[in-house]
């Protein structure tokens with residue numbers, strides 16, 4: 001055995017130990033809140049009332065707060081508020097400045113740096129809104145923003161222009177106008193409820209909204225986009241699940257970025273949703289310092305399957321103002337996708353997308369697997385880099401001319 005392969009083997013043993021550690025389900029524990037009763041701790045309203053929202057609280061609960069984070073907390077007040085549920089806060093490793101949980105919810109001074117290509121509305125949502133809070137970008141489906149509040153705030157949020165209302169956007173959805181638009185538009189067969197986080201509504205309000213949507217005959221498919229199962233698993237009560245299951249087919253898209261977010265509490269909450277017959281997908285954002293490495297991402301997607309959630313999208317981080325310190329490169333994203341496809345369960349592989357800046361919608365980005373393609377054959381490479389040929393079928397499909405950049409419309 002050459003010394004090289006010994007090194008490689010030692011490396012892979014270390015990798016599999018790390019992979020196993022990342023895939024373990026841990027309970028979040030109570031930390032600073034060890035005196036709180038079970039009833040309070042497991043009550044989602046208690047968790048919301050006791051969120052960490054001020055600099056003074058950050059200093060108290062996170063004694064290792066860095067000057068960079070201190071500066072971030074001061075700036076956040078006018079940009080995107082700080083709010084962290086005690087449950088999620090306890091996932092932070094206070095001894096580690098680069099804790100992946102910490103990077104997501106504790107602001108940093110970098111939020112004040114804005115590059116010319118960054119935007120307050122990077123996906124051009126406001127310019128695609130026929131009525132306030134309704135984004136109609138694709139022919140058959142709409143995005144319905146129902147609130148500007150979340151259980152905790154993600155520092156890279158693509159909707160930080162309106163979410164938390166720190167910058168004074170004053171978002172007030174008008175459900176009647178939103179629902180009238182969908183009811184009057186027979187082409188809309190799919191609605192995605194988002195915000196903010198729709199699961200912050202109480203059960204009665206959710207039931208009211210979902211019932212009104214289900215009363216629209218041409219509306220086939222309802223989805224809820226939510227990070228509540230991750231930030232506030234206590235909210236996923238049996239009563240909530242019973243409410244949601246009345247409105248099938250109803251899917252839920254959750255948002256988790258790192259395997260450490262998938263605790264026993266989260267696994268159980270997701271299990272309750274799955275038992276209510278709700279199919280679930282996960283949307284991750286590729287974030288520097290958080291999940292920009294293949295081993296972490298592999299552990300994450302495999303752990304999602306254990307939670308009965310299909311990894312759906314991996315988003316390139318949008319060009320939101322003040323997010324440069326959290327953005328990983330497209331090159332890194334492609335490297336990660338290359339390390340997933342073929343190397344793990346196909347169900348575990350999300351689609352990597354860039355939401356085209358300015359409002360082009362989601363564009364799939366893939367490592368190159370097609371080496372050439374003409375009338376006679378397609379030449380492919382597989383996940384191991386081996387090359388294969390497939391003779392083209394003769395079904396009369398005309399050769400598609402490659403779309404040249406001059407022919408394409410450049411936005």
Ligand SMILES: *Cc1c(COP(=O)(O)O)cnc(C)c1O
Pocket residue numbers: 135136137138141142143192362
């Ligand atoms: C992401 C998104 C959707 C849903 O897209 P899918 O690819 O169906 O998940 C719908 N509308 C808008 C505006 C979106 O950004």
Ligand code: SF4
Pocket residue numbers: 149150152153154156157158159160163195196197226227255
């Ligand atoms: S949960 Fe979603 S909407 Fe809320 S802050 Fe995070 S990314 Fe933004």
